[in-house]
Amino acid sequence: MISRFLRAATCAVITGGAFAAADPSDSYKKEIVPLLENYCYSCHGEGTAKGKFSMDDFKDLPKHLDDRKHWLAVWRNVRSQIMPPSDEDQLATEEKKKLLAWIEKDVFKLDAANPDPGRVTIRRLNRTEYQNAVFDLLGVEYDTREEFPADDTGYGFDNIGDVLSMSPLLMEKYIAAADSVVALALPDGAAAQVPRVDIAGKEFKGAGADSGWMPFAKTQKVSFDQEIKWDGDYQIKVEYSVHGATEATTDEAMLRVTAAGAEVGKVSLGWDQRRVIELTGKAALKKGKQTLEIALNPARRPLPSEEELFFKVQRVIVQGPLSGEQQELAKGYRMIFVDGPPPDTVSGKDRYARKIMRSFVSRAFRKPLDEPTIDRLAKVVRDVTEEPGKTFQDGIKQAIAICLASPRFLFRVEFQPEPNNPAKIVQLDEYSLAARLSFFLWGSVPDDELLSLAFNNKLRANLPAQVDRMLKDPRSKRLVKNFIGQWLQARDVETVAMSAKTILGKSSNREAAKTFDPRLRSDMQTETEMLFEFILREKRPAEELISARYSFLNERLANFYGIDGVKGEDFKPVDLTEHPERGGILAQGTFLMVTSNPTRTSAVKRGLFVLDNLLGTPAPPAPPGVPELESAVNSANPHPTMREMMEIHRKKPECRGCHARMDPIGLGLENFNALGQFRTQEHGKSIDASGQLLTGEKFADVAALKEILATQRKQDFYRCLAEKLLTYAIGRGVEYYDSTTIDLLTARMDANKGNLRELVQGIIESAPFQKRRGDD
Structure with a gap:
């Protein structure tokens, strides 16, 4: 299938203008100069050089035809229809194809059978990728929008390597974030947590009331019946937000939360821009179904010129009994301590620490850990555990925090044997391919199945099946969003x-x-x-x-x-x-x-x-x-x-x-x-x-x-969409040498009636996604 598209694209490039002269000078004189005379020389030739750009002011024709900078400007402007100007005569479709194909073949020396894959600058995780990664690795919901500055963008996207720089201040934030993340994943007593239940705000219903949008102006209430497993005191936390007005208003309402008829807490609500606000209280609950109720009552109406406010329930957390009679493992604990609590012996703990590090860090670093690194991390665990008042869990937390602040986690690095040789093109190793695949489709680190296939050198052989699996996974919604x-x-x-x-x-x-x-x-x-x-x-x-x-x-x-x-x-x-x-x-x-x-x-x-x-x-x-x-x-x-x-x-x-x-x-x-x-x-x-x-x-x-x-401009749309999605997938802008890849992708879409899924698959199979070269 791929070879068929390759042949088609190759033919399209070579025969685009129905010429295939061996000598570039001959094809230039016979096929290209007439086009330039008709459409370009009135502004850029014969003594005229608008924009300080002349197309016929040269002394040496071979050097002129090797002047890539000159022809790159022509190629870009003609391809994007910036030139000729819209109020001048325009190139016919076939004439435009002829000119562009000649530049690509005879000047750029592009080979559709061996496309230049380009190179991607080593880059850090942007804040969305960081947030997704710590959630997939540790189950932690860490709001990077609050903690990190907005990422710079390039070519319309915030995952472009050339703009994802790392300042000293940002590095300090990453170090602080590592400690915060492990504290959330493994809080004190994580192995013996008080049981908790998270209830989504949309589960709360009421007559004529919507928990997702309750106006301050209306008396209303919503409720949810929660099954309580044990008698005891419980902590009730309501996470909510206030919406509606774009600027401060005098609109106010009173929020009251009850559990089994007893008041948990109440608070006066007003204009508030925070994304999440919390109300926390306690209630004594009996075993069985107990009603949690959230009531809203108007307090002060806004002025006639002011907008109204609305209350939204995001989540309610019920945790207890607080006596500690019942216990469960924290989510982060279950994800990290894969075999449960650690052994009692020093040697047993050391073996367990090494197993945890291999399991967690290989996913975090997107590659198997080398033994020296495992040794150093195991020593960190051991040294912390031996400190007075510290536990094995504290040691694991310290080791994980070190990993989360490591460049091997924060940066996406792909091995290149000759990084400074632009002529050296290599196929990505399968671990790097797994990382590209997961960050493209999931915006996060690879899962165990991808890493296992990479370890056995079978990922490329199973790419279509893996793409299908990954697009069916809920994490693929991140690609869409x-x-x-x-x-x-x-x-x-x-x-x-x-x-x-x-x-x-x-x-x-x-x-x-x-x-x-x-x-x-x-x-x-x-x-x-x-x-x-x-x-x-x-x-x-x-x-x-x-x-x-x-x-x-x-x-x-x-x-x-x-x-x-x-x-x-x-x-x-x-x-x-x-x-x-x-x-x-x-x-x-x-x-x-x-x-x-x-x-x-x-x-x-x-x-x-x-x-x-x-x-x-x-x-x-x-x-x-x-x-x-x-x-x-x-x-x-x-x-x-x-x-x-x-x-x-x-x-x-x-x-x-x-x-x-x-x-x-x-x-x-x-x-x-x-x-x-x-x-x-x-x-x-x-x-x-x-x-x-x-x-x-x-x-x-x-x-x-x-x-x-x-319809009539469908080919332009296919090409543009292919360029945009390829840019997002590989983390760099599309360059002139990518035109052969874009030809392949648009040909693939044409052959499959525009199938969007085929474009995704084609990008993943393309040279820019699968290979890389050294820097210029």
């Missing part, structure tokens, strides 16, 4: 600044919140993630991300979109055949909000987003001193439509070229307001969503625009 969250900026929808009052024309934020419920932000993100996950798991065509005539909605989001017939809080598949304007990411609130301004839509942002993230043809950066769009407003037309403002803006010569690329797409989406609602008028004027793409395709409305992007 992390990739979609960054590629489509879906994770920004929760925090992007929007003035719902202004957009909806309401008198106050409180009135606006009746239409734009604060929960809708989370609903929109869920909709986008579920669409991608469904297409991936069901092996659907990737273009359905644009053209799907279905989506996943709950009642609240469906009502906001104007779609009837959806009931309940849970998300379910919804047929959108009767709503052709909806369906696909371009009609989802996530995309429409993150590409808008706080008070209005932005045709520029929406058009740029599609060009950059769906078609892979980004527009050049804006020239300095570009006036604000609002400058188009005047007394003769105090409320212009977006199209009218853009038409005035485009009249400026310095703006016309770029906007010819962006505006048709952005204006084609103008029927959606800045919050994602569909509309037919703007300022009392009918919205014209028709347009024509730079490549010539005409459309009448958003439904027709989506159809064009998913």
Whole structure:
């Protein structure tokens, strides 16, 4: 199968322009110069050098054809459709293929049969990967968003090796985090913990009340019947959060928690930005089912200009009996002490320590431990255990903390026998491949099955089965959340600044919140993630991300979109055949909000987003001193439509070229307001969503625009998606030498009707994922 794609891509590269001359100079003169004369020399030849770039000012032709820097600029600009400028004659599709194929073959000397895998900078775990790793290794929920600074991004992602640097201050935070993590995993008395039960907030139900969203303005209560195994005193901890208002408000409510009718605790609630707030108390409980109740009562109403607040139950923890009569092993203890409590003898403890280190650290370091390292860690355990007042558990905690602060855990390192030789290309060892696979699909360390296959040198032989297994695992949701969250900026929808009052024309934020419920932000993100996950798991065509005539909605989001017939809080598949304007990411609130301004839509942002993230043809950066769009407003037309403002803006010569690329797409989406609602008028004027793409395709409305992007521009979308997912998978930006790999991936998608799952599998089998070379 792979060889078939390889041959196809090779033929495509070599025959793209129907030439195969042995001498690059001959093919350049016969095939390329005519194209340059027709489309380039008016600005970059014959004595003209716009942008200080000339294409015919050279003395030595062979040297000119070896000038990779020169042709790289040409290749990038032609490939992304930045050149020729949009107001000049454009290369025909076959002409563009011919020029790009010649550069790739005769200048870059790319070999589709042996693609350059590139190299990835050694990099630390980003904070998401660190959080996932400590959870998978130790069962610890460690909030890295609170403890670590936000990671830098490159090429749109936060797992890029070149930007994941390590400052001394951050290293100090990692060292402190190691101690905190082991303390959470192995608290004092972990081998004899008081039993605890965690109850998810969604389990609490009440008549007309939703534990996930209880308004301060309403008296209400929710409850849950918990089976109590023993009589005794219990600790009850309620973890909750306050939502709704984006700025401080005087809205207040009283929270009261009871267990079996007895008060556990109460507290006055107000505006609070903390992600998790706790209320803890005690109650005497009897064996059997006992009711835990959370009640909310209004206390002080907000001012008319202020937004309302809402209470959300996240989790309730019941722990007891507190007398210690009943005991259980802590989760972290069970994960670390694989054979239970340690032996009594010194030699037995030493053997057990070595077994624990082999089991835990081989996963943490993603490779088997060498004996000297095991010896040193076992000595740490022994030395700590021998200290006055210390135990074997304290020794294990110290050894694990050392491992969590080690570069071998914090950094993703791949062995290269000749790291400074760019000509030396090697296949990754199977442990490095296991790590790449697990961080790609799970955002975390490999599990025992991957490491076992790597140990037996059988991982490559079982890759398809392992990919299937890993995508069925719940941890694969991390791929969906992390990739979609960054590629489509879906994770920004929760925090992007929007003035719902202004957009909806309401008198106050409180009135606006009746239409734009604060929960809708989370609903929109869920909709986008579920669409991608469904297409991936069901092996659907990737273009359905644009053209799907279905989506996943709950009642609240469906009502906001104007779609009837959806009931309940849970998300379910919804047929959108009767709503052709909806369906696909371009009609989802996530995309429409993150590409808008706080008070209005932005045709520029929406058009740029599609060009950059769906078609892979980004527009050049804006020239300095570009006036604000609002400058188009005047007394003769105090409320212009977006199209009218853009038409005035485009009249400026310095703006016309770029906007010819962006505006048709952005204006084609103008029927959606800045919050994602569909509309037919703007300022009392009918919205014209028709347009024509730079490549010539005409459309009448958003439904027709989506159809064009998913059919006539499908190849551009395949290529762009392949580049984005490959970037995320390998942790570096896509370079010119990756074009042969991208050709393979798009050919594979074509041969499999756009199957998104095939793209994932193809990336995992690709040279950049499986191999590496030395640095330049």
